[in-house]
Amino acid sequence: MDLKQIHDLIKVVNKSNIGEISIEDKDGKVTIKQKEDKITVSSAPTQVYAAAPVAAPVAAAAPVAAAPVVADNLITIKSPMIGTFYRRASPEKPLMAEEGTEVNVGKVVCIIEAMKLFNEIESEVKGTIVKVLVEDASPVEYDQPLFLVQPA
Secondary structure (H helix, E strand, O other): OOHHHHHHHHHHHHHOOOOEEEEEEOOEEEEEEOOOOOOOOOOOOOOOOOOOOOHHHHHHHHHHHHOOOOOOOOEEEEOOOOEEEEOOOOOOOOOOOOOOOEEOOOOEEEEEEEOOEEEEEEOOOOEEEEEEOOOOOEEEOOOOEEEEEEEO
8 A cells, every 4th residue: 555545544444433454465555543522732842943932932932822713613723744834825925724714624734845845735624714823934743733723
């Protein structure tokens, strides 16, 4: 099974109510399990370069904890890959999604750069973005929450 087929299976599992799927062929076995929809914000160790401001991420973390967001019915848009999170297609372009932005299924909400490829991340839900959980140009991990969406 090649990597594209595995990514397609992950998308199918994420869009469905399937909890787990296992597929075995002559090359091996792949098991994909869907995580529970608990909202957790995790931070991974990141490399800091001399040119990067160190205080900015710390200051941005405080509003996340201080903002009272009712998380009962919010849906989380998560990163489908490891890479660098961007909120704009280019520096002179407007933000693709910010708090209060209405999103539909298929609307591009951000870009994740992985191995010099820019991957457009689309919303899988219709609703309003309530919270952006990641700073622009920050590294993200697989399955890391990126946005909280109030479903329409």
